[in-house]
Amino acid sequence: MRRERLTHDIYVFTSDRYAQVTAGLVLTNEGAVIIGTLVYPQETRAIKQFVEERLKSRVAYVVNTHYHADHTTGTCFFEGAQVIAHELCYDLLNTCGRDSLEQARNSSPEMADVQLVLPNVLFSEQFTLKLGERTLRFWSTPGHTSDSIVCLVEEEQILFAADTLMPLPYFVDGDYDALVASLEGLKRQPFEAIVQGYGEVILRGEVEDKIQSDLDYLYNLRKHVGKALNTANPQDTLNKIDVEMCGKNRILMTGMAPQLHRQNVKWLAAKHTQPELPER
Structure with a gap:
């Protein structure tokens, strides 16, 4: 797993094991926020260890950016954390997510310890979290899935876009028109950087070109x-x-x-x- 420091208190973790899927970390003086988790327990546990042993903090919140397993499997390893998600994510995890996890457990001994954790901080259109000196703003961006959301760290203008922005747009479990509308809504914003759900971080000078390329x-x-x-x-x-x-x-x-x-x-x-x- 690769760790990249975007600012003094914001990190991105990129999996070495599955398609360069990413997870984010925002550190505050009242705890850390994990945005997405990685597929394999070993990698997610390494993120937790980094927070607790290197940063001397704790994970206060985990964000499920949508219900897909590659972004939610590790939620269970952050015991005691509040879990933020779109209200549709709860039902999707409780149905499709359960089935997917059962299949994963049956096919891989490594996944035996994974437990399904349902989000408990739910919203429909928008939600703002103030934690310590940070303001995190969430909003719905359907398209990749119906429950997809993004998270903006307002102080640094860093957007965690999850799978709304991927190296290749993908809407098979969502809706084409909704994805187009969500991408259009991200244009002409003052983002300093965008963290995609997979792959490299998009820097300020590349943001508009990246969004237009996807469109x-x-x-x-x-x-x-x-x-x-x-x-x-x-x-x-x-x-x-x-x-x-x-x-x-x-x-x-x-x-x-x-x-x-x-x-x-x-x-x-x-x-x-x-x-x-x-x-x-």
Whole structure:
């Protein structure tokens, strides 16, 4: 696991074991906030150890940015912490999350100690947490999933975007139109940096280009899928829609990009209609 210090009291942890998924840490004089957890217990326990032994603090809050296991599995290792999430996350974890965890336990002995922890600080649209000298503002950004949220550390203008911003946009468990709207809502904001759910941190000078690149991918994807559905052999044409045709590199996310892109194509094709998009 790689640790990166963004400011004096803000850190990002990047997994070496699963697709460069990230977790965040905001330290305050009243405790730490963990934003997302990593998949494997060994890595999440290392974050806890860093907080307690190196920073001489405790984890007061854990943020479930959405219900997917790669961002929530480690919640149980922060005993006594309050858990913040969108209200939809509670139900999704309590249903899909339980099933996913049971499968993980059965397939990997390493996951045997993982317990499902449901969030207990819930919100619908917006929520503000004041902890010590820090103000963390949360808001709903549906698209990747219906319960997706982002977290802004207001004093430093650092946005933890979770999977609303990924190296490759992915909406198969969410909604295309909602993701477009959420990305549009992040444009022209004074962010100093954005921490994606996977991969590298986006710095201030790159933020607008990154968001536009994701929107361009989605627009290109919609265009190519729409054209394919109007050909004589739609399935053959759909199969030829490569991730690079839509403007993204196939090596992103340690090579997972083509697989995720293929699922995006299938999702859009299954809708059989082209979504209405906001004017550019």
